[in-house]
Amino acid sequence: MFKRYIKDRCYIIAEIGGNFTTFEQAKRLIDEAAACGVDAVKLQTYQAETLSSPEAIFDMENTGVVSQYELFKKYEINEALHRAVFEYADTKGLDWFSSPSHQNDVDMLERCDVGAHKIGSDDAVNLPFLRYVASKGKPIILSTGMCTLDEVVESVNAMYAEGNEKIILLHAITSYPTHPENVNLRAMQTLANTFPQLDIGYSDHTLSPVACLCAVAMGARVIERHFTYDKQADGPDHMLSADPSEMKWLVEAIRSYEIMRGSGIKRPANSEQKTRKNNRKSIVAARDICAGERISEVDIAIKRPGYGIAPKYFSQIIGRSVAQDMPAGSVLNWDSLT
Structure with a gap:
């Protein structure tokens, strides 16, 4: 044309x-x-x-x-x-x-x-x-x-x-x-x-x-x-x-x-990949938790960073046990639970 x-x-x-x-x-x-x-x-x-x-x-x-x-x-x-x-x-x-x-x-x-x-x-x-x-x-x-x-x-x-x-x-x-x-x-x-x-x-x-x-x-x-x-x-x-x-x-x-x-697709931008991990929040130990202890609601909190268990699973890990000692502030992940 x-x-x-x-x-x-x-x-x-x-x-x-x-x-x-x-x-x-x-x-x-x-x-x-x-x-x-x-x-x-x-x-x-x-x-x-x-x-x-x-x-x-x-x-x-x-x-x-x-x-x-x-x-x-x-x-x-x-x-x-x-x-x-x-x-x-x-x-x-x-x-x-x-x-x-x-x-x-x-x-x-x-x-x-x-x-x-x-x-x-x-x-x-x-x-x-x-x-x-x-x-x-x-x-x-x-x-x-x-x-x-x-x-x-x-x-x-x-x-x-x-x-x-x-x-x-x-x-x-x-x-x-x-x-x-x-x-x-x-x-x-x-x-x-x-x-x-x-x-x-x-x-x-x-x-x-x-x-x-x-x-x-x-x-x-x-x-x-x-x-x-x-x-x-x-x-x-x-x-x-x-x-x-x-x-x-x-x-x-x-x-x-x-x-x-942009493309119109709603997804994280390439520039957000690092900040997804650093700026989102995860479930963390609110106090020192010893290996084998069962987790109660007061034992955990939701804080940054975002590379641990997502906050939406908060209720699902109540009653689970930790596989190893978890110092206060430690980021929980699924491998740390039994």
């Missing part, structure tokens, strides 16, 4: 689309993203002419009220820049792909030999477009912001109808930025329960990495987070993007979680 998409390991995408307009800016973003340890960088592929009518506006916290057409026109990038950015990402060992917004964009990305397509939430219910993307046979990552569950089912079925079942679903909230009370990570688990055959993840638009880490702990196989070299840079997405220190923290936290998650 993707070179770095590995079983039992969260796939981390740095979304750099919209945060650059020149190759030098993109190069800086890719360098920083690679240093943070992400798996992939993602662009946004669109032309203002095919994406937005002149009447469409943005009215969001990160943009204010502005013309969508004018904003998209400012940040659209041509095929040559796409190719240069993709080639550079290759040199850094990163996977790369993009979010097309029109059939023409898909065709251009296909010419670039893209390995997958990411569908933004704005096209999550655009069934003709989903069918067209699915017909290319590439893996599809679908963000589901603004969707009801029934709409997600309809969209997945539309792609299935084209013979493409290589789909990853991302829970997302299309608010820029998304505040904690709107994140609703349980909806991601609803997607997982509804589509047990598909990998599920989370596309984040919050102002901190906490939601991403929580999503991974709740089962996300893919995390997508906007990425910038400077939160104060010009452009609407920089403010809700992770900067290098934040992204590095997130990647390290996710990888630490994956180690701590």
Whole structure:
């Protein structure tokens, strides 16, 4: 699927689309993203002419009220820049792909030999477009912001109808930025329960990495987070993007979680083998007990260490005799009894 998409390991995408307009800016973003340890960088592929009518506006916290057409026109990038950015990402060992917004964009990305397509939430219910993307046979990552569950089912079925079942679903909230009370990570688990055959993840638009880490702990196989070299840079997405220190923290936290998650089998850890013996408790002699003496309840106590007879057998050794002298504090074992 993707070179770095590995079983039992969260796939981390740095979304750099919209945060650059020149190759030098993109190069800086890719360098920083690679240093943070992400798996992939993602662009946004669109032309203002095919994406937005002149009447469409943005009215969001990160943009204010502005013309969508004018904003998209400012940040659209041509095929040559796409190719240069993709080639550079290759040199850094990163996977790369993009979010097309029109059939023409898909065709251009296909010419670039893209390995997958990411569908933004704005096209999550655009069934003709989903069918067209699915017909290319590439893996599809679908963000589901603004969707009801029934709409997600309809969209997945539309792609299935084209013979493409290589789909990853991302829970997302299309608010820029998304505040904690709107994140609703349980909806991601609803997607997982509804589509047990598909990998599920989370596309984040919050102002901190906490939601991403929580999503991974709740089962996300893919995390997508906007990425910038400077939160104060010009452009609407920089403010809700992770900067290098934040992204590095997130990647390290996710990888630490994956180690701590373990096998799920409840058993002593390897590191506990010594402490099982030293820190558990056993039955010990409460006073000096002479060989042949029968043990009464007052003759024994429960104390550390834990390599003798376990406390659960306390009542069973009452009335037994000791085979040899047992000084006070001696740890009883079965061989010391008759």
